Amino acid sequence: MANPQRDNVAEVKAAVDIVDVAARYVDLKPAGGARFKALCPFHREKTPSFHVMRDRQIFHCFGCGKGGDVLTFVQEMEGIEFREALDQLAERAGVKLEYRSSGAAQQDNRQALFKATTFAATLYYRTLSGSSGAAARTYVDGRALRPETIKKFGMGYAPEGWQFLVDAARKEGIAETMLEAAGLAKRGQGGMYDRFRNRVMIPIRDVSGKVVAFGGRALDDDPAKYLNSAESPIYKKSRVLYGLYEAREALRETQEAILVEGYFDLMRCFDAGIENVVATCGTALTDEQAKTIRRYAANVLVVYDGDAAGIRAALRSVSILCAAGLTVRAMVLPDGLDPDDFIRRDGADAFRRRASEALGFVPFYVRMNEDRSGTIEGRTAIAGELFDVIRGLDDPLRQDEYLKLVASELGLDEYRCREAFRRATDEAQKSATMERFSAPTPVSVNTHDADFVGILMENAGWAEAVWKALSEYSVPTSPVIEVVRALAETPQGDLARGLEGEAARQLYSAAAAASRTWGDRAEALVRERVARFKREALLAEREQLDNAIRSAKRESNDARETELVLRKIVLNKQIEQLGAA
Numbered sequence: 001m002a003n004p005q006r007d008n009v010a011e012v013k014a015a016v017d018i019v020d021v022a023a024r025y026v027d028l029k030p031a032g033g034a035r036f037k038a039l040c041p042f043h044r045e046k047t048p049s050f051h052v053m054r055d056r057q058i059f060h061c062f063g064c065g066k067g068g069d070v071l072t073f074v075q076e077m078e079g080i081e082f083r084e085a086l087d088q089l090a091e092r093a094g095v096k097l098e099y100r101s102s103g104a105a106q107q108d109n110r111q112a113l114f115k116a117t118t119f120a121a122t123l124y125y126r127t128l129s130g131s132s133g134a135a136a137r138t139y140v141d142g143r144a145l146r147p148e149t150i151k152k153f154g155m156g157y158a159p160e161g162w163q164f165l166v167d168a169a170r171k172e173g174i175a176e177t178m179l180e181a182a183g184l185a186k187r188g189q190g191g192m193y194d195r196f197r198n199r200v201m202i203p204i205r206d207v208s209g210k211v212v213a214f215g216g217r218a219l220d221d222d223p224a225k226y227l228n229s230a231e232s233p234i235y236k237k238s239r240v241l242y243g244l245y246e247a248r249e250a251l252r253e254t255q256e257a258i259l260v261e262g263y264f265d266l267m268r269c270f271d272a273g274i275e276n277v278v279a280t281c282g283t284a285l286t287d288e289q290a291k292t293i294r295r296y297a298a299n300v301l302v303v304y305d306g307d308a309a310g311i312r313a314a315l316r317s318v319s320i321l322c323a324a325g326l327t328v329r330a331m332v333l334p335d336g337l338d339p340d341d342f343i344r345r346d347g348a349d350a351f352r353r354r355a356s357e358a359l360g361f362v363p364f365y366v367r368m369n370e371d372r373s374g375t376i377e378g379r380t381a382i383a384g385e386l387f388d389v390i391r392g393l394d395d396p397l398r399q400d401e402y403l404k405l406v407a408s409e410l411g412l413d414e415y416r417c418r419e420a421f422r423r424a425t426d427e428a429q430k431s432a433t434m435e436r437f438s439a440p441t442p443v444s445v446n447t448h449d450a451d452f453v454g455i456l457m458e459n460a461g462w463a464e465a466v467w468k469a470l471s472e473y474s475v476p477t478s479p480v481i482e483v484v485r486a487l488a489e490t491p492q493g494d495l496a497r498g499l500e501g502e503a504a505r506q507l508y509s510a511a512a513a514a515s516r517t518w519g520d521r522a523e524a525l526v527r528e529r530v531a532r533f534k535r536e537a538l539l540a541e542r543e544q545l546d547n548a549i550r551s552a553k554r555e556s557n558d559a560r561e562t563e564l565v566l567r568k569i570v571l572n573k574q575i576e577q578l579g580a581a
């Protein structure tokens with residue numbers, strides 16, 4: 001059956017050339033034939049290991065392992081979701097998109113995950129106001145947020161007990177595996193059980209407003225005060241910013257994002273009518289999050305909890321934000337208060353006033369380190385720390401501006417300051433090079449797997465044959481199996497789309513980027529590999545049988561034991577035959 005969405009993806013991909021698209025971001029050099037090379041935009045390097053293949057329309061970096069098709073590339077570069085990347089490319093290529101029909105396995109899977117998270121969010125929300133939510137309501141009331149705010153952010157409650165969500169989802173026809181994949185339930189001895197218990201639940205939404213995960217605040221003295229959903233195909237921690245969906249209009253309007261740490265800091269701001277706020281929620285700020293902010297606003301105001309260690313650590317996020325091209329200001333609230341406490345104590349206007357008076361990050365940092373700035377050694381040290389931030393800016397004009405500021409703030413001679421910066425930068429580059437040589441290579445692609453996949457790609461029909469040969473075996477899933485399946489199911493190529501896992505995508509692009517020829521050896525290699533898959537499947541099956549035999553023995557169930565032992569004999573024979581093959 002025709003699938004408009006998949007056709008659209010194919011149409012968009014046919015209308016653009018990955019080489020043209022990549023050339024807008026990186027400096028591509030021809031590297032023979034349909035191949036181009038550049039310094040990788042995803043990791044720091046000095047010699048190009050980032051490859052773009054025009055014939056296969058994929059990219060792959062042999063340094064950091066990133067790879068995929070043109071849509072993955074745009075997603076990674078811009079830090080955006082698939083849908084946005086598709087929109088962007090379609091617009092450029094003049095392709096009109098038809099929304100929206102599901103069909104591709106991946107899309108179905110994502111839809112099912114969204115269904116599970118949305119169901120959980122609604123259920124938790126209802127429970128908070130229901131009879132079992134009394135204790136949670138007391139806690140939420142203590143937070144003194146307006147009912148509109150609680151509703152806007154969909155705050156809810158996961159009650160005590162092990163099967164509250166699991167049972168409710170079953171009645172709704174939501175598969176247990178989906179709850180598990182969405183990070184809402186875990187599989188234990190006695191079956192599936194709820195991951196979040198006796199917690200106030202805060203839904204985390206993606207840019208389009210769909211619930212992708214939860215933050216759960218413990219109501220008892222659980223050592224984990226906050227518990228977050230595990231990552232899933234719809235939730236990548238390094239990408240999501242809490243509150244972005246709710247804040248995006250205000251971000252565009254004000255062109256400034258106020259960056260806070262916690263869920264309640266953010267909700268408090270909204271509660272008080274300050275809506276250009278996003279939160280990192282306990283994780284260190286990532287490049288991807290910084291790039292996401294940049295899509296909505298040009299400026300960021302970072303609000304720190306005011307201890308000295310926090311301020312030092314915060315310099316890291318300032319570096320990341322500056323490197324993403326954002327203009328950064330920073331502020332600390334008095335008396336060690338976080339935004340939640342401060343606004344409750346002094347009100348929104350006091351917060352707004354402080355925000356409007358916040359300093360640029362250079363004077364801010366100098367001010368915060370006043371105790372050290374009494375001596376020339378101290379001032380040089382502070383300058384050195386700021387150099388680390390300035391070095392990350394790719395715009396020499398901005399670098400220069402900041403260096404001037406560092407000199408004037410610290411009372412250093414401008415020329416000397418520039419010299420010191422140059423020296424420090426040379427040093428840093430030297431040590432970065434050393435690191436590069438000593439660091440283990442981060443690529444995790446197995447070369448045997450890449451060879452195997454490469455052969456299947458070279459030979460039409462082979463992937464289907466392999467997949468068919470493996471169909472009777474319960475081969476454990478792995479990146480290579482995922483790629484084989486995708487190759488078999490989408491023989492004409494739009495494969496990178498069908499791959500769910502990052503590891504599988506990297507394996508695919510590595511195989512596509514490798515330029516090896518196999519000639520006569522190809523068939524033997526594939527046969528060997530298929531035999532190994534079968535063998536692994538049978539060995540896994542035998543292990544299960546052994547377990548079952550042991551428990552039959554324990555229960556003195558002779559009939560069952562005999563049956564299982566007979567099955568094992570057959571299995572052993574199959575394994576033996578494969579070994580000989």
Ligand SMILES: [Zn+2]
Nearest residue numbers: 040043061064
């Ligand atoms: Zn790379």
